[in-house]
Amino acid sequence: MKRLIGISLMLFGVITYAQTTVQGKVVDESNEPIPGANVVLMGKAEGTTADFDGNFTFNTSEQPPFKLRFTSIGFSDYIADVTSNNQTLTIVLTETSTILDEIVISASRTPERIFESPVSVERFGLKEIKNTTAESFYGGLQNLKGVDINTNSLTFQSINTRGFATFANNRFLQLADGMDNSAPGLNFVLGNLVGMSELEVQSVEILPGASSALYGAGAFNGILFMQSKSPFDFQGISAYAKTGVTSQEAAGVNAYYDFGIRAAHAFSDKLAVKANLSILKGEDWHAVNTTDIDNPSADRTDPNFNGLNIYGDEVSTLLNFDTLAGLPSGTVGSANVSRTGYAESDLVDYGAESVKTDFSVFYRPFADDFEIIYQGRVGRGNTIYQGANRYAVRNFILQQHKIEFRNKNFFLRGYITSENSGDSYDTRFAAINVNRSWKRDAPNPNDPSERSWFGDYAGRYIPTFLGLVQQGTPRDDASVQAHAAARQFADEGRLIPGTPEFQSAFNSVIADGDLSTGAKFIDNTKFRHVNGNYNIAHLIDNWADIQIGGSFREYELNSSGTIFTDIDGPITYNEYGAYAQLQKKFLEERLKFTGSVRYDKNEFFDGFFSPRVALGYTAGEQRNHNFRVSAQQGFRNPTTQDLFIGLNAGAAVLVGSAPDNLDRDIRTFGVSQSGQDLIGQSTVQIVGRAAYENAFSVSSVLAGTPQAINTSLIQPEEITTYEAGYRGQIGKFTIDLSGYYNRYKNFISTVNVLVPLYGEAGDNSLSLLALQNGDRQAYQVYTNSEADIDSWGGSVGVDTKVLGNFDLGVNYTYAEFDFDRERFPDFETNFNTPKHRVKASFGNTELFKNFGFNVNYRWSDSFFWEATFEDGDVPAYTVLDAQINYSVPSIKSIFKAGGSNLLGDEYFQAIGTGLVGSIYYVSWTINP
Structure with missing residues (x-):
């Protein structure tokens, strides 16, 4: 920490170098601006991007002459000579099929072309946001190769890369402007429920693999990096409005709308501000699967029925009728009997909502690239989260507040992330305790005269069964009839959904945080995080790109004993880390070496080193082939819940391992x-x-x-991963392929x-x-698995132009793992990934003037879903999405009409969720 503070103070007093300024505009062959075009100083890790109108300003301490490279997805790159200060350039990019010259930051924490990235990386920029067929940019990420999105709710989608993920995907890190977007108490990202507005996103980068060497414990299986627009570069009022319907057999056709507004203004070359507001509302996917968990062939007449999306019927007991009646064994017999449950639809308001706001102030005290930034994000939402149970997340609030100091060579940021669970509750315990508020389960030993449900059941079953048998009814038939009569009698006066009595009891239960009588979960957990990075290349005359950095995080668990064992007050603990990375090019900049190492320490565990080594070689006379290999080790610390949870989930009590x-x-x-x-x-x-x-x-x-x-007791999880890949341009075809092998040690899961x-x-x-x-x-x-777990896979993507000016892309992803289940039958890996996935896209951004369209196709193989809520097979499914768009430059507007799952074949991606139906929408986006 002292070193980080020292670095920041040193940088505050940095000597101002002589600046060279280059400005201009990037356009296509029709003189239309190319928003988000990348501008990079050749041979250096310096760059900028063009704004929505294609305008750019690039400042550097480098003195002319030098060269700038201009790139944008779908266009050939262009190299311009800069011969003097304050030079103005007009750059015309020619459309082509290459997607490899886009600049990414996440792979190495420094700007570099996708083509030369040392590891696999996917990018989703302004063009992709405009052309996405999904109803939101976040949903559009599922069309990237190697990326899965598991739909938990209309407003909660969980990204999965390379397997081993439930909806609580704590092996995947999501950063929004450098801030970890995870909910501190839940330990995972709730999709984009409380994330970034579509108007605010400049680019999204996804690294589908271990990134611990630079990003620490959270980036174990992948990372998503969202970067917002600067108010200096993207100014004015922007807005969008979407409306449409969701369609699902269980829920019917319901209204859907989403709108947002962004305002940004630079008061001078020193001060700029921006603010965003977006609101989404719709009907969530209803979960109505009544299959008996323990006996799929059973129906509701089974005395021990336990439906998948029926709650309260988990309360079950063995009734020995002979013992209860004082009869000889075998006279009546015994049976497992469960209480009558409530359907999820009786317990949940399926109204989904996401409200996101943010406000930022950017200050450049010297009118150069040194910035001081305050950024605050507040998100509130209603969704459904499926973990051990199904949780109705209501008025959930996540806040993030950040102060950051940065320029092109360094950043130092500190932020706090806090959550408030609002009015959220556990649907299973809501049903259980509504039942119990009406009638207790078992007889009261202190008051035998008080009625109980199982007592009433047995009291009616025994004489009914004996009477039927005496009348000559076969015992099996008598048992069926007696069970029906016993349940009817025990349920007399039961609280019925829709009645004032039920609603009163339900409201009382979901407001009670004691799970023995209520269902509410209380969580006000937070974490504080400080991290910094310094690129010292300019201090060594750019001999190599060398970065150093570190981080510190403190958790404060605060659930009042409802989730964690913090009944006596908040639980705090911390972790810290530091890293260094060197990148160097050789052989006329064809061979690129990347080496990095990170050390992390959690207060409960020994420290861990995460090294990474990568080599990339650019071949071909036109430098259009790149081969890469990498090897790295990573680790993952146990989450707050792994360590300190103390929760009775109904089916089991969850106890953390600290x-x-x-x-x-x-x-x-x-x-x-x-x-x-x-x-x-x-x-x-x-x-x-x-x-x-x-x-x-x-x-x-x-x-x-x-x-x-x-x-x-639990220990940190470790991974050793090897990856090889190729990226290249062969004629009109852009090819990107990769393969990986992972070995996990001390794999964290539950038993x-x-x-x-x-x-x-x-x-x-x-x-x-x-x-x-x-x-x-x-x-x-x-705990940790005693056996090693291996996983391997790969992906290949091909993009090209066909029929003149039509874009065609196809990609395939394969994933597999190996685990000795016979030796460890009680250990769940939660791989939860299809072995085969195929995705394709077809479109044209300019079918005719200002008109474009895009079609996306996805096919996913069947796979086995394994999680605490329930395990089971997920069938293969096919999804077709499409959109058309029309631009009206005179009013700076884009109109779009589209739909997801146009085939209408409802599907699910996890056992227990609602089937995903179709969404149809129209939208109007205005950008200055």
Whole structure:
């Protein structure tokens, strides 16, 4: 930290170099401006971009003569000679099929062409935003090769690259202007729910692979880097308005709208401000799958029915009717019975909403490239998040506030990210506790006269069954009829959705943060982050590009005991890191070497080094072939939930693995009558430590041979990855292909165990009786795999021009992994990635004057989805999106009409979510 502060103070007093200024305009062959065109100083890591009107201003300490390279996707590059200061240039770019000359920053933290990037990188810029067929720029990212988007909700989409991802994708890092966009308590990004407005985005870059060497623990499997527009370069009032409908069989046809406005103004060459507001509203995808989780062939008449999107029916018990009635064993028998549940649609308002605002001040005290920036973002949203349960996220707020100092050679930023869970609640516990608020589950030992649901059920089942059998009804038929009668009797007076009584109970439950009686989750977690980067190339006469940097982060967990074990107050801990990188070109700038190393330390674990080495070689007389290889190591620290969660999710109790967390989670459980006879207690207290040290593996219990299991405490996850690739221009064809191999060590995931409520697991007596009597509690614990996990895959993309001026692109992605499941049957990897994916695009940005169109096709192979909510097969699906657009330069407007999933074949990407239907929209965008 002291070193970072020292660097910033030194840079405050930096000597002003003699400046060379070049300005001008970048246009196409029709003299139309090319927004976002890149301007790069040849041989140096310096550059700028053209604004919406194609205008640019480039400042450098380099003295003429020198050369500038101008590039933009879809156009050939152009090299201009600069011979004097204050020179004005008009650059005409010729349209071509190449996409490799675009400038990216994320791969090496310095401007470089995609063509020469040391690792795989995808870019989505102003042109792609204009031409995307999706209803939003964020949704359009799913058309990039190697990129998947799992749809959790209309307003919550989760990006996945190279596998091992649930909706809580904490192996993927998303940065918005350098700020980690993750929700601090949830530990993952909620898509673009509270991210960046479409009007504000200048470019999006995605690195589909490990990036720990530069970005630390969060960039384990990939990184998304969003860069906003500068108010100096993009000024004026911009706005867009979209309206349309969503269509889903379960939800019907519903209105959808999205609008935004951006205002930016430079008061002088020293001071500029900008502000954004965007609002999206629509009907979320309804989740209505009633398949029985434990018995897919069962229907609602099954006494132990447990529907996938039915909640409250998880509350189940074994009723031994003979014991309850004092009858000989086998007279009536026994059965597992569950309470009657509520459909998700009874518990959730499916109105989806996202409101994003931001305000920024840019100050250049010396009227050069040194800037002081304040940036504040506030997002509020309604969505549905699927984790261990389905959570109705209501009035969720995420705030980020940043102060940054930067110029072309350095940045130093500090920011705070905080979340407020608002009125969010757990739908499963909402159903469970609405049921319990009406009628308790089991008889009250202190008041036997108080009615209970299972007591009423058994009290009606036993005489009904015996009466039917006495009348000659076969036992199986008698059982079916008796169960129906018992449920009807136990449900008499049940709270019915839509009634004032139900609504009153429901409102009370979702406002209660105690999951034994309520469903609300409370989270006001935050983190504070400081990081900096300094490129010292200019100090060594640009002999090589050398960067140094570091970061510090402090977490403050604050859920009032509803998510974390912070019942006594917030939990704080920290982590820090530092890195260095060197890039150097040899052999007439054909061979490029990149070497970097980073050291990170979390206060709970030993420090870890993350090295990366890459070589790239540009071949061919026209320098149109680039070959690259890289090797790197990365790591991922356990998340806040991995360490400190303490949550009863219904199906299991989740207990984090931090050493001082094991004794913080203390819960009370009821004991069966048989258990009470053994231990003389009606309840017992279980400490979280028991889940790690006194438990049985679930698979062994299901197999009938219970085995004790001791689960190791969690350690950081490690990855070693190798990648090779080729990028090239062959005639009209642009080719980009890559392959990778990953080996994971100490892979972080969860294990499900069963804790006996009495006895010691493995004692072969009392603990086994606890299992036999049903006196056990399921826990989910956080640990590392003892076996290595391997994954590998690759992608290839080809882009070209056909039929004269039509753009055609096709890409294919392959992904596979290997894991010894027989040896570790209770370990879930959550690979959750199709083996094969094919994507294609076809369009023309100028079919005729000012008119363009684009069509996107996606096919995804079937795959197995594995997550805490539920596991299962996801079938293959095909999606077709399309849009047409018309530009009206006189009013600086673009009109667009489009639709996603035009084929209308509804699909899902995870077990338990609503089917994704179709969206049809029209939009009007105004840019100055």
